[in-house]
Each structure stands twice: as C-alpha cells, then as structure tokens.
Amino acid sequence: MTKSNQGIQPRPLFDSVESLQGPLIEYRTARPQLSEYLAQFPSTIDVESDLELARRFLLSYSGSPSTFKGYRSYIERLILWSWIVQKKSVTDLIRSDAEQFMAFNNTPPAAWVGGTVVRRFMKNKGQLVFNKMWRPYGIKIAKAMRKHAAEQDISLAGAKCQPARASKVLMFSVCSSFYDFLAQEGIDIANPIKSIKQKSAFVSQTRIKRQGKSLTKMQWDFLIDQAEAMANADPKHERTLFIVVALFAMYLRVSDLAGNKDWSPTMGSFVKRGDSWWFEVVGKGNKERDISVKDAFLPYLKRYRQSRNLSPLPFKDEEEPLLVTKGGREGLKARQIRNIVQPVFDGARAKMIEGGHTEEEAQELMEATLHWLRHTGATFDAPNRDAKHMQMDLGHESLATTQDIYYNSINEERASSNRGGIRR
Structure with missing residues (x-):
C-alpha cells in the first residue's frame, strides 16, 4: 500500500440531500472549511471532479432518504480512502486498488473509526464547520452491551470495528453502481469493482439465515x-x-x-x-x-x-x-x-x-x-x-x-x- 497523505484526517464531504440539491458553489460557501480541506490534496488528484461526480450520483437516490444516507457513507469512504491512502482520484483506481480498498474496509484503522453517530457539520458563528468527532466508520455496539457497561461503569473504548457481512456486500454493490453511473455519464473508465474476481476474499459466501429478533x-x-x-x-x-x-x-x-x-x-x-x-x-x-x-x-x-x-x-x-x-x-x-x-x-x-x-x-x-x-x-x-x-x-x-x-x-x-x- 502506498504511503498515505500525511496529516490529512478524514472529514465529511457530503451533508443532507437537501443541501446537495442546490448549486455546489452554494454548498461550499456555507462550509468554508470544506474548500480549505480540499486544497490540502495535491493537484494530481482531481478532488473537484470527484466531488461533483459523487454528488450527482448521490442525488440520483434523493427520492429515498434512507438509501441516500447509506450510499453517502459508502461513497464517502471510497473517496476519502482514494485521496488520503492511495493518493488518487476515484476515476484513476484500478482493480488492485479496489482490492486494497475492500481489505481496508474490512479492518479500518482506529483513526477512521468513531464510537457513535454524530452530526457531520455543526454551526459556528453562522457557518457550518466540520464536526471533529465524525469518522467514516462507526462501531455498532449492541444495546445490551451499552446498558451493561453503563450499569457497571465499564468503558467501551477500544472496541473494534467489524463490518457485518451485509455491509460488506452493500459496499461492493454501491461502489460498483457508482462506477456504472460514471460510465453512463460519459466517463471513460472500467469498473474496478466488477473486475475483482475473488470477492469471497472480502465477503463470506456462506448463506446467512435471516431471522427477526423477537421476545419469548x-x-x-x-x-x-x-x-x-x-x-x-x-x-x-x-x-x-x-x-x-x-x-x-x-x-x-x-x-x-x-x-x-x-x-x-x-x-x-x-x-x-x-x-x-x-x-x-x-x-x-x-x-x-x-x-x-x-x-x-x-x-x-x-x-x-x-x-x-x-x-x-x-x-x-x-x-x-x-x-x-x-x-x-x-x-x-x-x-x-x-x-x-x-x-x-x-x-x-x-x-x-x-x-x-x-x-x-x-x-x-x-x-x-x-x-x-x-x-x-x-x-x-x-x-x-x-x-x-x-x-x-x-x-x-x-x-x-x-x-x-x-x-x-x-x-x-x-x-x-x-x-x-x-x-x-
């Protein structure tokens, strides 16, 4: 894996679906820190183009708020990893990059993982600024474990992020859909996700029996x-x-x-x-x-x-x-x-x-x-x-x-x- 861009921490790129529906310049003006953040990346990475292409992709799912939020998280992880770790535009990723990203997604480093769901941007003197508590990945701690920890005054710090199989499958699907969307938009690019031959290395093929959790x-x-x-x-x-x-x-x-x-x-x-x-x-x-x-x-x-x-x-x-x-x-x-x-x-x-x-x-x-x-x-x-x-x-x-x-x-x-x- 290439050496990551030193000192650049992952920050949120996209906010609510409503905020993205207007002109991108208005979105950026309301979030001046975002422009400062993008300026940290070298000119060899076309961050502006990546941001606009991803925005258009996400807006194609604006009719379903829950789908938009889920897809936003997955695409954001892909883009941030591409920029920070691989030092590439998402349009320059190839099969080997995609495999590295999927491996990264299975075991993200601690600096990319947060403990709770938090707001992406917060208001400060009339402007929207980064919430520094936000991370691309979150640890889902079972309700019973949280309650037990609270009752026993036990810290849950250090819990590891282990994406569920369904989340891994959806990551493949969303990222692949993103590249299909780019091709439909006229971008001359091969889908690096579809070219991964051994998906089982990243997603277990064992059939998981679906069962709703219920009380006795x-x-x-x-x-x-x-x-x-x-x-x-x-x-x-x-x-x-x-x-x-x-x-x-x-x-x-x-x-x-x-x-x-x-x-x-x-x-x-x-x-x-x-x-x-x-x-x-x-x-x-x-x-x-x-x-x-x-x-x-x-x-x-x-x-x-x-x-x-x-x-x-x-x-x-x-x-x-x-x-x-x-x-x-x-x-x-x-x-x-x-x-x-x-x-x-x-x-x-x-x-x-x-x-x-x-x-x-x-x-x-x-x-x-x-x-x-x-x-x-x-x-x-x-x-x-x-x-x-x-x-x-x-x-x-x-x-x-x-x-x-x-x-x-x-x-x-x-x-x-x-x-x-x-x-x-």
Missing part, C-alpha cells in the same frame, strides 16, 4: 403487563401502551408511527371498510400499504383515544395527529418514541428478576429495540396466518423474505417437537 412469549407477557400497569397508574402512559401494542399487533416499523417528511399518520389513518379496520401508512421507500387491524387491538385504540378525550373509534378522514407530545404538539420523532418506550423494557426486565427469573431469561429485554416488537408480533402470528397475508401486512417486497424470517424462525417449536427417543 413469557418476556412479551411481562412487557405488556408492565405497559398496562404504567398506563393504569398514570394516564400519560396511555400513549406508551398504545405505541407498544401498535408495533406488536400491526407489525409496524417505528417510521410507521413517526411518519416522514411527506406523510404524517393521523387518527384518520385508521379506516373501516365493511366489518374490518385497516391502518393506512406510507412506509419504507414511500410506499403505501394497508395493514389489517386485529379485533384484539381495538380496545387499546379506544382507551388511548379516550385518554385524549376523543370518541372511542376514529371517524372518516379524521385529521387528529396519531401521536402528540406532552404539550400537545403534533407528531413524535423516532428517537422520541424510543425514549418513551424504553422504561417499559427496563421495568419488565426488573419485574422478571424480582419474580425469580434469571438474568439469562430476561436478557432479551435488555437487548430489545422497538423493531423487536414488530418481529415478535409477526413471529407469534406466523403459525396461524397465511404467508401471503403476512407479507402484505409486513410490507415485504418478496414473499421469500417473509417465509425466510418468520416461517423458518420457529426453531424452538421445531426442536421441541423432535424430543422423541431412539427406542420407543
């Missing part, structure tokens, strides 16, 4: 009991109970409750057609879907609405926000929803321990995130529901995804049904 039936019982107890003790927790049961009963993602820049859920998102209730969402990828509402969920919807002095059930086109803050402001962000529900997980875990259950039996309640509630509800229902119906309510593109996760994940039941002896 006992853990769920403790969780719902805790949510109901909190709501019975204090009406402010009716909102908490509603969120917990909605995520579980309708297999919702947090974004289905938080909404997005183009859509916000209202009470009118609940619609009755004939004898059945449906919940209409604009979910992942800005795709509309109708989710069937089970009868057992309606009592929780009624008590939540009554806690807000509304009629027991929604009426057609009702514009009342689905979730409001304590002060009555419309809508809650995903982070706020997580903070609201976390005490339920903590309380349920404590009740399990107090009741004589072991830490091992309560472990998942320490690890669990809100997404686990979606998986838990779907896992419990899978044995009694048609896979196609589950797929539609979950919003999966492929029936195979639903089957792989929920119809092949009931391992305990399958194992317990095979307890018979050899001699009968």
Whole structure:
C-alpha cells in the first residue's frame, strides 16, 4: 500500500440531500472549511471532479432518504480512502486498488473509526464547520452491551470495528453502481469493482439465515403487563401502551408511527371498510400499504383515544395527529418514541428478576429495540396466518423474505417437537 497523505484526517464531504440539491458553489460557501480541506490534496488528484461526480450520483437516490444516507457513507469512504491512502482520484483506481480498498474496509484503522453517530457539520458563528468527532466508520455496539457497561461503569473504548457481512456486500454493490453511473455519464473508465474476481476474499459466501429478533412469549407477557400497569397508574402512559401494542399487533416499523417528511399518520389513518379496520401508512421507500387491524387491538385504540378525550373509534378522514407530545404538539420523532418506550423494557426486565427469573431469561429485554416488537408480533402470528397475508401486512417486497424470517424462525417449536427417543 502506498504511503498515505500525511496529516490529512478524514472529514465529511457530503451533508443532507437537501443541501446537495442546490448549486455546489452554494454548498461550499456555507462550509468554508470544506474548500480549505480540499486544497490540502495535491493537484494530481482531481478532488473537484470527484466531488461533483459523487454528488450527482448521490442525488440520483434523493427520492429515498434512507438509501441516500447509506450510499453517502459508502461513497464517502471510497473517496476519502482514494485521496488520503492511495493518493488518487476515484476515476484513476484500478482493480488492485479496489482490492486494497475492500481489505481496508474490512479492518479500518482506529483513526477512521468513531464510537457513535454524530452530526457531520455543526454551526459556528453562522457557518457550518466540520464536526471533529465524525469518522467514516462507526462501531455498532449492541444495546445490551451499552446498558451493561453503563450499569457497571465499564468503558467501551477500544472496541473494534467489524463490518457485518451485509455491509460488506452493500459496499461492493454501491461502489460498483457508482462506477456504472460514471460510465453512463460519459466517463471513460472500467469498473474496478466488477473486475475483482475473488470477492469471497472480502465477503463470506456462506448463506446467512435471516431471522427477526423477537421476545419469548413469557418476556412479551411481562412487557405488556408492565405497559398496562404504567398506563393504569398514570394516564400519560396511555400513549406508551398504545405505541407498544401498535408495533406488536400491526407489525409496524417505528417510521410507521413517526411518519416522514411527506406523510404524517393521523387518527384518520385508521379506516373501516365493511366489518374490518385497516391502518393506512406510507412506509419504507414511500410506499403505501394497508395493514389489517386485529379485533384484539381495538380496545387499546379506544382507551388511548379516550385518554385524549376523543370518541372511542376514529371517524372518516379524521385529521387528529396519531401521536402528540406532552404539550400537545403534533407528531413524535423516532428517537422520541424510543425514549418513551424504553422504561417499559427496563421495568419488565426488573419485574422478571424480582419474580425469580434469571438474568439469562430476561436478557432479551435488555437487548430489545422497538423493531423487536414488530418481529415478535409477526413471529407469534406466523403459525396461524397465511404467508401471503403476512407479507402484505409486513410490507415485504418478496414473499421469500417473509417465509425466510418468520416461517423458518420457529426453531424452538421445531426442536421441541423432535424430543422423541431412539427406542420407543
């Protein structure tokens, strides 16, 4: 590997999709440090061209915020590595460079790794400046490990960055798409990523079985009991109970409750057609879907609405926000929803321990995130529901995804049904 550009630290190149949609000169003017940063690189590297080409590539995914953010991270890593380590423009990389980059991506050095997700740029005297805490790579520390470290006052410094297999696969895909985009833009370049023959050297080819993380039936019982107890003790927790049961009963993602820049859920998102209730969402990828509402969920919807002095059930086109803050402001962000529900997980875990259950039996309640509630509800229902119906309510593109996760994940039941002896 060539000697890197000494003294140049990796810094963020791209900000939000909105900030990149205007002229590049305006983007740079608002971030004067970026121009100073680019000026550090030798003239043999066409940083200006690389920046503009990458910006155009990323903007082609502006319709999907989550895709844009993911692609931004991968392309930024490629560009920074090309400039700092290889001393090359991304348009000058060849197959051997691509192989070195993939090896670098598998084990990035400590100077390129941060511990938490932070803002890329921060405001300072009316200008946007680099957040020096930002790094191209981040360490994903399990929730249970973070909670345990906090409880035991243990430092997590020094944890290693080990990209997951899915992340490595996506890195190949995104970088390859970038070079295909350059070719379509008229850049005379061979795709150095596609020319890598032995991808297995960087990405394991072993099939990883997809399985949604879920609670056991006992853990769920403790969780719902805790949510109901909190709501019975204090009406402010009716909102908490509603969120917990909605995520579980309708297999919702947090974004289905938080909404997005183009859509916000209202009470009118609940619609009755004939004898059945449906919940209409604009979910992942800005795709509309109708989710069937089970009868057992309606009592929780009624008590939540009554806690807000509304009629027991929604009426057609009702514009009342689905979730409001304590002060009555419309809508809650995903982070706020997580903070609201976390005490339920903590309380349920404590009740399990107090009741004589072991830490091992309560472990998942320490690890669990809100997404686990979606998986838990779907896992419990899978044995009694048609896979196609589950797929539609979950919003999966492929029936195979639903089957792989929920119809092949009931391992305990399958194992317990095979307890018979050899001699009968």
